[in-house]
Amino acid sequence: MDRIDAMRVFARIVERRSFTRAADDLGLPRTTVTDAIKALEARVGVRLLQRTTRQVTPTLEGEAFYGRCLRLIADVEDAEGAFRDSPPGGPLRIEVHGTLARHFLFPRLPDFLSRFPEIELDVSEGDRYVDLVREGVDCAIRVGELRDSDLAARRLTALAEATAASPDYCARHGTPDSIDALQAGHLMVGFQSTSTGGLLPLEFQHEGRVREVALPTRVRVSGADSYVGAAFAGFGLIQAPRYHLDTYFASGQLVALLEACPPKPSPVNIVYTRTRLPSPRLRAFIDWAARELA
Structure with missing residues (x-):
């Protein structure tokens, strides 16, 4: 060797x-x-x-x-x-949130693979926070504010967010017409932060600022699919990317709430190890993702 x-x-x-x-x-x-x-x-x-x-x-x-x-x-x-003078090639390991992969990444991947036929993709999806270095991942597409200063990042886009609950929940608890009305007996589905382990409050943009509202919870979850499932079951309000909820709004499974005061958009970044210079195949993927997902 x-x-x-x-x-x-x-x-x-x-x-x-x-x-x-x-x-x-x-x-x-x-x-x-x-x-x-x-x-x-x-x-x-x-x-x-x-x-x-x-x-x-x-x-x-x-x-x-x-x-x-x-x-x-x-x-x-x-x-x-x-x-x-050859195109980039070799294995490339990517970590991406599951719903983001299914809605945005996978439908566009045929274009990437046709452009770079020598690159072999290994795509992992999940809700947990992956250590890129220790787990041998080349890059990750992450939603939300970044907290790891050891990673280099490139902003891809921002996702519009929405507030939702089931029709059954609204029938039992009422449909709130203002942020203040949430304090009158409303519940939220608790979503556990991957960074702190605590429950994330609801967020609303109102009069040029962001208001955080923490409501009582009866059900707490740590995964995106479980979060929406808990809303279907009528356990409380949730906030999630609009693209993930629009189908359920259209079908009537969920009701959009407080649309005049939406949560702030969630940034989407592609991150990779700062200490490692990007390989040609990683640079090719980053540039492609920045164009396609923007």
Whole structure:
């Protein structure tokens, strides 16, 4: 194994905190990965990785070497691509919220794959907050305000939001005609924040400012599908991207409420690791997503 390939192996181990997961990502035997690191440590003359029974972590020297490896690998990939004059290729791992993937990403992916036939996509979807480095994800499309300053981000768009409840709920609790009317016995479905674990309040734009309203809850959820399902069952008000609710408004399964005071739009960003220079395939995806999803 040459030096650049050994650096790629080392970088993936640092990111995945595991020899086994790194070997799986790279399609290499575990013994090959182990031998490559032994040879690399012998070549540089220092211990780069600290191994325990639970995980693998870089030493101080390993952290410094990791940063240099990323720059060298990116330079080599750029140089090779420029001289080959070939399109970007290879595996690309993406994390995206499930409903966003189904409504916006998947319908447009045939265009991306036709433009870049050498790129292989691995798309994960879910509501949990993914650690890009440790889980070996190249980028994530995230909805909401960003909280991780270690990630580089590019704004894609902003999603209009709406407030909703079921017809049954409105029949039992009334249809609020103002924000203040919510305090007269109304409930909300509690949605747990992925960052704090607490319940997110309802938000309303009113007279140039945003008002937050926390209502009593009888049901708390942590997933988008469960959130809408709880609204169907009449457990309270919810707020979600308008694109996700419009079908239910049209069918009568949900009722749009307080439309004159909508929640503030939710930003949509594509994020990736700041310490890692984007590969040609990642840059291609970022540029394409910025055009398509805007």
